[in-house]
Amino acid sequence: MAAAMMRAAAQRCTEVRASGQAKVAPAAAQLPLAPEETYQYQAEVDRLMDMIVNSLYSNREVFLRELVSNSSDALDKIRFVALTDSDAYKTGEDLEIRIRANPEEHTVTIEDTGIGMTKDELLSSLGTIARSGTAKFAEAVKESQGDANLIGQFGVGFYSSFLVADRVKVQTKSNDDDTQWVWESAAGSHSFKVKADESGDRLPRGTRVTLYLKEDAHDIADDKKLASLIKQYSEFISFPIKLWSSKQETERVIDEEATEKKRQEAKEAAEKEGKEAPAEVEPVMRTESKTVQDWTVQNDNKPLWTRSPKEVTKDEYDQFFKLTFKEFLEPLGVSHFNVEGTIEFSAMLFVPGMAPFEQQDMMQRQRNIRLFVKRVFISDEFDEDLLPRWLGFMKGIVDSSDLPLNVSREILQESRVVRTIRKQLVRRSLDMLKEIAGRPEEDGKSDYLTFWEAFGKMLKLGAVEDQANKGVIAELLRFPSSKSGESLTSLKDYVGRMKEGQEAIYFMAADSREAAAAAPFVEGLVARDYEVLFLTEPIDEVVMQNVAEFDGKKFSDVSRDELDMGDGEDASKKAEEAAAQYKDVIDFMKETLGDKIEKVTVSQRLADSPCALVTSKFGWSANMERIMKSQTMGDSRAMEYMRGRRSLEINPDHPVVQALQSKVSSSAPDAKAMTELMYETALVTSGFSVDSPKEFANRIYSMMANGQAGGAAAPQQAQSVDPEVLGADKDDPWRQ
Template sequence: MKGRYTLLFALLLLLSASFFVARSHATDESDQIVLQAGGPAIKVEQSEKFEFQTEVSRLMHLIINSLYKSREIFLRELISNASDALDKIRFLSLTDSAAYDTNPYLNVSIVADKATRTLTITDSGVGMSRKQLKENLGTIAKSGTSEFLSAIEKDKDKVSQIGQFGVGFYSVFLVADRVTVASKCNDDPVQHVWISEAVSDFTIAEDPRGNTLGRGTQITLHIKEDALEFLEEATLKELISKYSEFINFPIYLWATRTETVPVATEEDVVEKEVSEDEDEAAVVDDELEGEEKEKEPKTKTIEVSEFVQMNTVKPIWTRDPKDVSDTEYVEFYKALTRDTSDPLSWAYFKGEGEVEFRAIIYVPPKAPANYYQTLSDMQRTVRLFVKRVFITDELGTDFMPRWLSFIRALVDAEDLPLNVSRETLQKHKLLNFISKRLIKKAIDLFHQIAKTEPDKFTDFIREYGPALKMGAIDSQQHRKRLTQLLRFASSYNSSLASIGLDDYITRMKANQTSIFFITGSSVDEIEQSPFLERLLARGYEVIYMIEPIDEMLVQHVPGYNGKMFTNIAKGNLKFGDEKDLTVEEEKEQIEQFLPLTQWLTTVLSEYVEKVVLSKRLTTSPMAIVASEHGWTGHMERLMAAQAQRPDSQEAMMYNMFAHAKRILEINPSHPVVERLLQRVEDGEADDETKELVTVLYETTAIRSGYTLKDLTGFTRRVETVVRKRLGVDLKKEAEVKVEIAEEKTEEERKKDEETKIKADQMVEGMSRDEL
């Protein structure tokens, strides 16, 4: 073979036609390995048979039939065990310099052999003696085992701490009907094999091949007929990457790739034997006859098999943060998330106390497509490891709240109580401790970005601002710190995500106790609103809330730092320095316009509850406001979008609020309002005046953000006003010559019927094929 991989030897196994292949791989001194690939079943003589401990038999029955949700877990368990064995020999080498002599290369190798239907996992770890093979793989030598198994049989979701029993090995019987374990340790001069078919017994014997491992363990699985996908190279690569990519030791997979190589032809051989004279003559002939096209060299594609390291991404969280560069953090993010863009920011921290863990939090540069519509599906954002072995990314909203599910995080704990399959974590106070620390550190990171990188924070808010608002709504514990992070557009700066509440409060006017805001679909729409007029004229700043969640936000977060949110499109607006009119002057004004307000209430009784003089208008004649607990026009539009099903709760709520009567405010200083008052007082408020007032109300409703229920009536009334203005007869209709379409001919009817019959026959034929 070309490259660094060379065939070392092939040993004929005793009493069988099977063989064992060992291959070597040389790299730098810190990464040298000897990789070994196992073959089919080993037939041995002078073996000794043992029965499994009763608890083991019960456990294997549970594992095979009900315990594990996914059979692929077996590979994670075997690689994890191999890593533990490698850790042990490395630890022993600290006090025994000769520990590595029997095999200096620390690694895990995996070989799939479709011909023999075997999968072999080999490690150069501490290995096991004959006695250890019997004790470790034949018994569960822990107190309370019976109680443990009884708990599993009663309720497999309530058991804990599989690690303390070491039963992960038995998951091999999920995919294998026979397992062979060869092992060699430094304390035993002989290599032994352990063989079982997952029934009631197992066999231990000296390995007839001799000491092939030097030191370590080799597990050969004879794969079941219904599990052959685990012999596929692509499947193995996916599982190793998913569960074991951050294991400390190199993991090598025997893989096959194609390579294009040149092929020597007979013509090439003949050309080499041609004399120089003949070559010169050929050149002359070429010049006379014209240059020949240059020949393309012939090639062929061959398959090359070799060991390929699978876990090339280094676990940077195990290093001192001072030694990890920004480039390494970025590259690790891309490897972790498969994102091609750089992260917006990140944070690394250690957790100490009830449980020790390390974590890295990343903020992706962009929110996923349809992120806010699919929050319930986006819970695989935190990957949990225990000692660098992947456990799960299905932690759910109990661990990471929905509003924080945009972050990408990795947590590696030193120890956690796991359920018996390691696939679902127990609800445990230690996991709760990690969750709280992770949430706090994420919020700390957001504040750090806001403080040190304002431009980047603007990008962050534009992507994830609604998520933070959801957090302020859902989490009373973190509400204050999340509200500090919120950013809005305002009349001071209409750029999106530019104004924080602390900034707003510093610019508040004397005696101002309210944080004035208005909701709408866009800044442009809001800036056309009549509700802004008096506030802007007096110099008050108004926050523009343009996201759907803002309406809910102010319901759950009624104020900030002692200042209350006030929607300028609702209720009786107060500024805090009411000095425009004295009480007497206000009373006189109300009495002055009483005839008009009463008349308008009567004319518009279908739409309005009452008519009042406005304190918020300066240039518009009137505006429609919601009651203190009613819906603004913007809220009504949002709810209409959700009330699609007539029988839904949203639809019933929409019908109740949308048909509620509103408050009409009129501007007593506007010339239109003054002229209307004069007509009413002079008795000139005729039907035409009523129609004009109705049109004025409907246009005001549109400006106030409400939708019209009677668009046909509105357009008819507008047309009437236009006709009167232009002097056009109100009853005159448009004269248009209309040609009546001809009926279908009999020939067309027959053709349509034939087409229908053919289509029905085709559908019937397709249905029979499916059956």
């Protein structure tokens, strides 16, 4: 809407004659040549100018970026014209931009040897806001199927001059016009002036913009300040940017006074000795410091990303990465590529050699991707537009002329171009990570392990958030396992080691590798030589739920009921027989524990433990329940619902279960206490928390006291404990 308003307002640009009558300005070619002509902006343009100056740009120092960009456009134009017009360079072949500060007069001048402007072009380009000669030129080139290599189509860049200047003067000379023209306007003014330049300060060809700085911007009229801004915003412009700068130089000169003194001393010495004084003595030299001013090129380094990747050395990539992103370690990987087609752009992506010192910084808004448009730095605040959050650790450069920007040139708009670039960056990032993962170890060190320790959590986030790429990301995931020792394993390697007939990828979630390895659920699997992945980070279970399968193998949580271990009919038959044999124990335990559990079953997964608590298919695992409880805003009702139903599995081959069967058969009074203690112990070993730690502790103390009573004398403090609580059978294995 704003652009439409600007176009409409620009069409109503009016001329103010000496009579003071305002009317619509005729075409520039129809205007009589006059010493000076004043044009008044319509009210809408005044308002939009005020918006530009006061609120459109967040950093007023971008004025230099805009003016240098305009100069680069003008140089691109004359270079393009020269391809078909051999006379274009008769007014000068040097294509360059010159910037000069005058601290005494508080001015900054930006001059180029570009195409320049006629009076018509001056009025249409600088007399309006949303119409630019560059946009028109780009349209003409498109129609002719040429390539002017333009940035263009920003519209309001020139007016950023008024962010720092009270007054702006533009002098311009085109090959198509014998007259050099001057455009002048002041900040806050409702008008601009155009006249033939009679100053005698003629340009062979091109445009010179002189900024008369505001009082609070006088510090900009400094060559060091300008050099810093050029380096920040325009270091990689394809034309040389020359800055009039001063530097201190030293030279050796004759010290006349010291030399004359030396001559006199030599003469006096000769007279004393009756000799003839020497005609000359060796002059005495001294070092003088002087200030030298000259044009110095500020952007003599060709942008690395514009070169062919084959021409760039590893050392050049490393140095560029360290200098550009203030890193001190070499990158683990580099992806340098050019995309050509309907959308063209160049990019370099780097995988850092280490994570930020503050890990949480990776999840905050990053400034890792620097956006350029035809080598003009635009911003480093568009990371989330160009890369998904899970690739926020990547650092790099993106340079394209096709990127859509709004009038401020600082807020990226959603578009097909952005989506295409984003898709390419993600694909190239994944390709680079796969290349790093495939590197062999050197001196016992793995580049990918270094990467994984720094950024592995980010890839796990990607497996959850990026549905389109979760399959590729899954190939890059690493986990400890029951067969990996102290190292990690990939899912591909896990599948490669699977036993014949194994249909699932088994995993156990816990808060540490040790806890996962000690969990009762993995006992039977390990005993059968199955490999179990150990998930030790909070996001791991969510990753498994989201990825669901790998290489056609589904993920299976070993802590849930209905675990299929592929044991076949014989094992199932054996379990049925055990269930029948222990039916009285199963019924007794269910009756004793009541609603605490859904059912009691004979386990096929337990080997060394007497019992374990497994969760239903859709409820939280013990690990997830622990994580959710740690959330301060947890909803207790929702937690109770998501907890799901738990089942108690018993190991019929374990002495404790056999002892309980004996007690149940004999109606021993302590059978219930033993059942409660088995249940609470199963809670702990299965990763859950005990509902009443005090009652659990009392049962343990009772067991300890009973054990002491069967052996040496019990300690004094344990005498009040009833020794019959857990039974007094001397051969009871529960007491051993």
